[in-house]
Amino acid sequence: MLEDVLYRVSYKLDGTPAAGDTYKRRRRALNAALEHAVAVGELPENPLQRIRRKRAGSNDVVDRRVLVNAVQARQLLTAVSYVGSWGRCRGRRLVAFYAVLYYAGLRPAEAVGLRLSDCHLPEKGWGTLTLRETRPVSGKQWTDSGERHDRRGLKAREASTDRPVPIPPVLVAILLGHLKEFGDAKEGRVFGNERGGVVGSSTYWRVWEEAREYGRPPGRVDSPLAGRPYDLRYACITRWLNAGVPIAEVARRVGNSPEVIHRRYNGCIDGHEEVANAQIARALEAEGDGSI
Incomplete structure (x- = not known):
């Protein structure tokens, strides 16, 4: 039975294989449930400990087709402002929300939990967002508070730690404009x-x-380009990598490990082949003409 369960958690509902990270996360959750069953006496031992299933390497890499450039991002942010009636401001309230995903690389759940007290927004120059919690959707029946949005620490970090993220002047201006028009929400969010x-x-x-x-040509609406809000984070990380920011610094800013950044974004970094070729050519020139 457990082997059948493991087989099923390695696939999505549409029958396609799940990403490697998704499978690992599901297996960890299953292991936690089985350990709890052992602790309360429902099982004599955790049967998962006796199963060592080999899994192919993760193919969970970022698809270049979802990445937007600067012009496309600005067009989409402008299109957001046109969503909904003017009185309700449904879209205009979220322009800055999507902007922090694109310019600061935040996860949507991190942006949801961002508080005004965590923002340093000077009139000129760069600012800083100090991330302290996420607000993922869990459902009222699964949270201790009874709220639909759970309160958690940052992903892959201790609950008491934070993550400062420098933000460029363009994002500072967008956030200041948002706060001037709408103010902060409840709890200072x-x-x-x-x-x-x-x-x-x-x-x-x-x-x-x-x-x-609104923001894409009719023939591109069904394309994978920026199909999800999360794709704005992918575009931000890719832009930083292509700008030459060290992988370790990118990983620190976005809350991933350098290994994850290297594995998932390796195919999105432009110019590395040309740089490597130039380095090899210089080495050959230093040794001679490179002929045999």
Whole structure:
């Protein structure tokens, strides 16, 4: 039975193989459930410990087709402002939300939990966002507080740690404009819905889908380009890597390990082949003419 369960968690609902990281996360959750069953006496031992299933290497790499350039990103952010009626401001409230994904590389759940007290927004120059918590959607029945959005620490970090992220002047200006127009939401959060509550994932997904219809040519709406809000984070990380920012620094800013950044974005970094060829050519010239 357990072997059948492991087989099923390695696939998505549509029958295609799940990403390597997804499989590992599901297996960890399954292991935690089995360990709890042992602790309460429902099982004599954890049967998962006796199964060592070999798994092919993860193919969970970023698809270059989802990445937007600077012009496309600005077009999409402008399109977001046109979503919804002017009175409700449904889209305009979220322009800065998507901007922090694209310019600072935040995860959507991190942007949802961002507080005004965590923002250093000077009138000129670079600012800083100090991330302290995420607000993922878990469902009321699964949270200790009874709220739909759980309160968690940053991904892959201790609960008490934070992550400062420098942000460029263009994002500082967008955030200042957002706060001037809408103010902060409940609990001092930067982003909120029309009632000041937490921005739901269904809300920012629907607005993004509508904005893509406004901001993309008719023939490109069905393309994978920026198909999800999360793709803005991918575009940000890729831009930093192509700008020459060291992988370790990119990893620190976005809350990943350098190994993950290297594995997932290796195919998105431009110019590395030309740089390597030039280095080899210089080495050959130093040794002679390179002929046999």
